[in-house]
Structure formats: structure tokens, C-alpha cells
Amino acid sequence: MSQAVSQHNAQPVPFKAETRQLLNILIHSLYSEREVFLRELISNASDALTRLHFETLINREIIDPETELAIWITSDPQQRILMIRDSGIGMNAEELSQNLGTIAHSGAKAFLEAAQKGDTKLNDIIGQFGVGFYSAFMVADKIEVESRSYRPNDSPARWISRGEDTFTIEPAEKSERGTTVKIFLKEDAAEFCDENRLRQIVKKHSDYIPYPIYIGNEQEPANRRMSxxxxxxxxxxxxxxxxxxxxxxxxxxxxxxxxxxxxxxxxxxxxxxxxxxxxxxxxxxxxxxxxxxxxxxxxxxxxxxxxxxxxxxxxxxxxxxxxxxxxxxxxxxxxxxxxxxxxxxxxxxxxxxxxxxxxxxxxxxxxxRFWIAHGRSIREAIATEPDLVSALQPLLRFHSLNHPQEWISLDDYLMKSPANQTCIYYLIGDYQKSLENSPHLEIFRSRGMDVLFMTDPLDPFMVLRMPTYNGHDLVNAAGEDLKLPKENSAETPTTVSADKQSEDLVQRFKKVLGERVSDIRLSTHPLQAPLRLVMPQGALQPEIQKVYRLLNQNFEPPKPILELNHQHPILTSMLKFPPESPIVQKTIELLYENALLVEGLHPNPGELAPRIQDLIQLALEKTPHE
Missing domain, CATH: 3.30.230.80 (Ribosomal Protein S5; domain 2)
Incomplete structure (x- = not known):
């Protein structure tokens, strides 16, 4: 029998480790909210009740076999005393010394050394300590634990400590089975005598403890119990x-x-x-x-x-x-x-x-409904969780050229595509209405092919993570060398012959735009718009450029290629004016900036307004008076 048990005159028993230092760590470092002490004590009481429940399955020789398995919390605001009582398995003097002395086991020294060194493997030794009970010293000047074991022949005992270097165990007069933890609260912890406060803590932390928790004189449990x-x-x-x-x-x-x-x-x-x-x-x-x-x-x-x-x-x-x-x-x-x-x-x-x-x-x-509310989270997960990309792709939904009001999946897109189509085409922009008017879509529209619209700021990040889907490459519809499925076996690439007027048109644009574009040429694609911009091969793709812009990264944007629809009425009319005419120069500037705007590349869209006004004024000056 230990020293703590044998001495009836209740001499203080020293802890076996640097308890004062250890308690200081527990009280001041490991708990961010003082109220958790009550959660810990209730959890300990619940464990004691569960142990008793299992004991009764094989043993009926216990004290008070008919007593309700429950937890009672009472307080004395005048004396600043809080008591947590359970009718669980209880402890004798030896068990009090062992269970409440777990903190003093030899591992305590290693725990302290690891804590002082900031050891990243601290959690590996934490499990050796039953220190939840000691969190009560955050709010206590002194703690008394009075307990009586379920065994009829065991005597009740009392454990006392002020959280310093020693504890005391002495005989007690407890008649009922179970354990009572009596906390003498610090002056600044008087709130824990307030029954409303106690009820709030129980509701927050211990609402689903499987045993009833009674507060004060209430007859109804404060916890829900049924999880x-x-x-x-x-x-x-x-x-x-x-x-x-x-x-x-x-x-x-x-x-x-x-x-x-x-x-x-x-x-x-x-x-x-x-x-x-x-x-x-x-x-x-x-x-x-x-x-x-x-x-x-x-x-x-x-x-x-x-x-x-x-x-x-x-x-x-x-x-x-x-x-x-x-x-x-x-x-x-x-x-x-x-x-x-x-x-x-x-x-x-x-x-x-x-x-x-x-x-x-x-x-x-x-x-x-889910997609409309939470689709952005799926996009974010694809952009940030590489391991989930393939699992998340079927959940994506898009508006598209052929389904501007519907939400279609990638599988829907492929199912409705031509049998010989090997790619999934998409277009990135800020607004769907702008994309719907994009000149890049005209060749797709003429063939009845579909293009996915990607207008969410996360879409460029997402596309970088998912270059393919079910063996189909995702291809930007604004690319220069766009590979489209042949409409029939005899189809040959479209060519455009450059006559003198067309060459004159190209030279006018080159003179005005200079090095702002990498090349100017006649378009080989059917266009309804006067012109379109495409990115040259090897240049940063539009989605990567947009990622850089969204991240405010400094980078040199690639110079686009300008493709002209030499048959468009605006361009053919422009040839009626001399090349050096102000109206020609301002028209070219405005057409170019409009193309930048459509592509989402214009650095300052507000600059368009004065240019439009200048062009209107020039046009009106050329209009004869009636």
C-alpha cells in the first residue's frame, strides 16, 4: 500500500515530478478557454458511469445497484464552491492516488523537456497523461475529490490538492457510490457558480453525454443526451x-x-x-x-x-x-x-x-440548385486539390454557345458533339454576353458545334489543373492554330487570296498599330466581325494570362495576331478614304481596342468613350448637309 493510503493523519504526499511546472503548462498553455475544465470533469464522470455500467453486466455485488446513473452539478455562490458529482464506479484511496497521480508518472519529466524544447512530436507523449482533470486548476484555488468505490468492502477517501507540489489523501464519510469533485473557485472564476452559465457550458460541450446532467435542483436534465x-x-x-x-x-x-x-x-x-x-x-x-x-x-x-x-x-x-x-x-x-x-x-x-x-x-x-449556390467551391477544389480533379470533373456545369441558359456537364457536351470531334472547346471571359458575341465563336456557330463559356474568376485556375477529360483535350477556342474536325472527307483548309485592296488594308492596320501586334493577316475563318485577335503559337495561353492578372503578377503580355475580315463593310468602306485620313486612323484604333475589350485584354476600357466620340464627330463632319 502506498504512502498516501497508509497515513491516516493525512500528511502531504509529494508528487513524483515537477508538478508545479507541469500544471503551469497545462493551465496557461494548452487551454484557450477556461470553461473547458467543466467539459473535462463531465467527460471523466461519464467515463466512470460507463465503466460501472459494464461492471454491472457481470457483477451485481455493488453498492447502490438501483441508483440512477447520472451527473449532478451544484454550486454555492456565497462560498464560491462548485461541485460535480457522479454515481459512477468510484475509487478507493489507492485508486485516487493512482488515477489522480497519473500526472506524476515518470513520463512527466519527458513531457516537460519536450514542451520546453518546442518538440514537434509533443503529441506522441501527451497520451501518457490523464491531465484533463487538472485543467480545473485554471479556475480553482483548491480541489477536493471525495469518492467511494462500487466495491462494498472498500472505504471512501478524499484527495486534496492546491495544484502545487503535494496532494493529500485522507479517510472520508461518503455513504453513496461515486465521486464528487469539489472546486474552491478563484475570485475571478465566480461566474462558474452561475447556473445559467453552467447550463450554457453543458449545452455547448456536453449536450450529447449519454447520461443525464442535472444542474442545481432541477429535475430535468440540462443535456439532450440523444445524439x-x-x-x-x-x-x-x-x-x-x-x-x-x-x-x-x-x-x-x-x-x-x-x-x-x-x-x-x-x-x-x-x-x-x-x-x-x-x-x-x-x-x-x-x-x-x-x-x-x-x-x-x-x-x-x-x-x-x-x-x-x-x-x-x-x-x-x-x-x-x-x-x-x-x-x-x-x-x-x-x-x-x-x-x-x-x-x-x-x-x-x-x-x-x-x-x-x-x-x-x-x-x-x-x-x-446546388451548383448555382456552391459551384464555385467545386471549381476551387479542382484548382487547389490535385488529387480530387478526376473525381470532381463530372460535377462541373457550364453555360455554352448552344445552351446559353442551361447548365450542361462535360458528359452532356461530349454526348451532343459530332462523332469525329476529339476536343472540348471553351472560351474564357469576364461576362457571358461578351463571350456570346466573340468572333472566335463564328466558325463554331456555322458548324453547329458547341463551346463552353468560362466566366468565373476561378475558371482559369481550374483549366490549368484539368487539361483533359475522359481522353478529350480541353482546347481554348481563341487559339491560333485551332484544330477542328473535318466536315467531310473532301474538306480542304480554307485559303484567302490577297488582292491589292486586301494588301492595302493590311498595310493600313500595320502602319497605325505598329508593334502592338505581332502580325496582321487576312482571316481564314468565317467572320461576321471586322476582325479578331488570336494568340500566336508558343505564347502564354489566355487562361494563364488571366491567372497572372488576377494574381497581380507583373508579366509581359504576348503580342496578339490580328486577323482581318477583308469583306466586312466597315473595312471595305474604310478603303474609300486616303490612308492618312484621321477617320481611318481612329477607326483602326477603335476596332483594335474593341477587340481587346471582347477578349478581356483591354487595360483601361474607359478610354474607349472619348475615342468613340471623336470618331462620331469625324463621321458627322464628312456627312453632307441636306
Missing amino acids: LWRQPPHQVGEDEYRDFYRQFTLDFQDPLLKLHLAIDAPVQLYALLYIPASPERNPFGLRKEEGLKLYARKVLIQEYCKDLLPPAFLHFMDGVVDSEDLPLNVSRESIQSNRVMAQIKRILTNKILDTLKALAKEKPEEYK
Whole structure:
């Protein structure tokens, strides 16, 4: 029997390690909120009740076998005393010394040395300590623990400590089974005598502890006890899911989708996840940050855990994850980054993807609502999560040349394309209306071919991550050497013969634009517009240029090639004026800048207004008076 047990005169017993220093670390370094001490004590009480429950399955020789398995929290504001009592398995003097002396085991010294060195593997030794109990010294001047074991022949005992170098164990007069933790609160911790404050903490951290938690003289438990996410999905009604979501978020719009999981392997977890109807967080809602609520054995560990899903998915997921397999660090405020967390993240991510794919296939109208609300997150995930690109591509939706009002998938695009089409064509711009009027689309329009419109700022980043889809290259429709499927076997490339007038037109443009373009030539593609700009081979692609601009990166944009539609009325009319005519020069400038605007390349669109006005004035001066 230990020294702590044998001495009835309750002499102080020294801890076996540098307890004062260790407690200083626990109290001041590892917990960011003092209220978590109550969560820890309730969790310990719940563990004691669970141990007793299992004991009663094989042993009826226990004290008070009919006593309710519960937790009671009472306070004395006048004396600043808080008490947490349970009817669990209890402890004798020897067990008090061992269980509350865990902090004094030989690993404490190693823990201190690692903490002082800032050892990155600190979590590897944290598991050796049952230090949650000691978090109560954040708010306590003194703690007394009075306990009586479930064994009829064991005597009750009391453990006393002020969180310094020693503890004391002495006989007690406790008659009922279980443990009472009596905390003599510091002056600045008097708030923890307020029953409303206690109720708030229980609701936040311990609402789903499986045993009733009574506060003060109340007859009704302060905790809900029934964790919806741990119930078999087939036993939960839609109204229950909806009510839980509203209580959880204070969002009174029904969620777009829910996902209820109960998984045993390769890791044990329960999860209840929701996709809100709106991408914007309700300013009056309960969820103030992104992240899932993380529980271990129904005890809240993190209010906003950001390690369970890819960052992009956090934008639209709300919910709860609960696991028995999580290894916790000393404060329970952060989870060890290890294989179990990686497994949980992989399982949740794959389940969400499978659910979204099923929704897109079975309920396309509902998926359309999801895409409109949260499609940007899918784009972001493709741009930032290389491992998810192939899994996410089927979820993408676009407007297109042939479907300007519809949302089509990449599979829809391919299914409606000509059999000999080997590429997926897209066009990047700021606005769909601008893209619809792009001269690059005219050859596609003439052939009835489709082009995807990409107008979201994330689209250029996304395209860089996904050069192909199901063996089909993604090709920018604004490229110079655009490879299109032949319309028939006899089709030959279009050629344009340059007559004297056409050559004169090219020279006029070269004289005005000079080195602003790399070349000026007649277009071989059918154009309705006067001209178009294309990027020369080997130049930065438009999507990369846009990425640089969005990132405010300094780079030298490539000089485009200018292709002229020499048959356009504007250009043929321009030949009626002398080359040095101001109206010719201003027309060329305006046509060029308009082309830049259509391509989203114009550095200052506001400059167009005075140029248009100047051209109108010149045109009016040339108009004869009637």
C-alpha cells in the first residue's frame, strides 16, 4: 500500500515530478478557454458511469445497484464552491492516488523537456497523461475529490490538492457510490457558480453525454443526451433532421442536402452533414466560422474543425462528426494529425462526392440548385486539390454557345458533339454576353458545334489543373492554330487570296498599330466581325494570362495576331478614304481596342468613350448637309 493510503493523519504526499511546472503548462498553455475544465470533469464522470455500467453486466455485488446513473452539478455562490458529482464506479484511496497521480508518472519529466524544447512530436507523449482533470486548476484555488468505490468492502477517501507540489489523501464519510469533485473557485472564476452559465457550458460541450446532467435542483436534465447522428438513419425522420439542422445553425431555410453516416471500418465514425441552401452564412446564425463540430464519444472536442474536409468543401458543409477512434492531445482542443484523421477526411470526402454524383444523376433540378449556390467551391477544389480533379470533373456545369441558359456537364457536351470531334472547346471571359458575341465563336456557330463559356474568376485556375477529360483535350477556342474536325472527307483548309485592296488594308492596320501586334493577316475563318485577335503559337495561353492578372503578377503580355475580315463593310468602306485620313486612323484604333475589350485584354476600357466620340464627330463632319 502506498504512502498516501497508509497515513491516516493525512500528511502531504509529494508528487513524483515537477508538478508545479507541469500544471503551469497545462493551465496557461494548452487551454484557450477556461470553461473547458467543466467539459473535462463531465467527460471523466461519464467515463466512470460507463465503466460501472459494464461492471454491472457481470457483477451485481455493488453498492447502490438501483441508483440512477447520472451527473449532478451544484454550486454555492456565497462560498464560491462548485461541485460535480457522479454515481459512477468510484475509487478507493489507492485508486485516487493512482488515477489522480497519473500526472506524476515518470513520463512527466519527458513531457516537460519536450514542451520546453518546442518538440514537434509533443503529441506522441501527451497520451501518457490523464491531465484533463487538472485543467480545473485554471479556475480553482483548491480541489477536493471525495469518492467511494462500487466495491462494498472498500472505504471512501478524499484527495486534496492546491495544484502545487503535494496532494493529500485522507479517510472520508461518503455513504453513496461515486465521486464528487469539489472546486474552491478563484475570485475571478465566480461566474462558474452561475447556473445559467453552467447550463450554457453543458449545452455547448456536453449536450450529447449519454447520461443525464442535472444542474442545481432541477429535475430535468440540462443535456439532450440523444445524439441524432448516432441513431440508425432508418430510424430518423425528415422532420427530426430538419429540426436538428435549424437548432444547429439557426438557418430556417431547409438545407439542400443531408448526409447521415454510420461507419465501422476502416475507422469508426458517425457523421451528420448538411449542405445549406445559401453559400452565405446567416449573420444571425449559430455557426460563425467554417468547419465541422468534432466529437469524441459524444464530447465536443472542436467547435470548428477544419481538418476533416478539403478547404473548398468547408465553404458549403455544416454538421457533426463523432468518432471513438480519435487520439486526443492533452487539452482535447486539437487533434493529433495522424492516420486516423486522414482516414476520416478521406471517407467523408468520398461520401460527399458520391452523394453529389447521385444527386446530379437522379435529381438534376436539385443538383442545379446546388451548383448555382456552391459551384464555385467545386471549381476551387479542382484548382487547389490535385488529387480530387478526376473525381470532381463530372460535377462541373457550364453555360455554352448552344445552351446559353442551361447548365450542361462535360458528359452532356461530349454526348451532343459530332462523332469525329476529339476536343472540348471553351472560351474564357469576364461576362457571358461578351463571350456570346466573340468572333472566335463564328466558325463554331456555322458548324453547329458547341463551346463552353468560362466566366468565373476561378475558371482559369481550374483549366490549368484539368487539361483533359475522359481522353478529350480541353482546347481554348481563341487559339491560333485551332484544330477542328473535318466536315467531310473532301474538306480542304480554307485559303484567302490577297488582292491589292486586301494588301492595302493590311498595310493600313500595320502602319497605325505598329508593334502592338505581332502580325496582321487576312482571316481564314468565317467572320461576321471586322476582325479578331488570336494568340500566336508558343505564347502564354489566355487562361494563364488571366491567372497572372488576377494574381497581380507583373508579366509581359504576348503580342496578339490580328486577323482581318477583308469583306466586312466597315473595312471595305474604310478603303474609300486616303490612308492618312484621321477617320481611318481612329477607326483602326477603335476596332483594335474593341477587340481587346471582347477578349478581356483591354487595360483601361474607359478610354474607349472619348475615342468613340471623336470618331462620331469625324463621321458627322464628312456627312453632307441636306
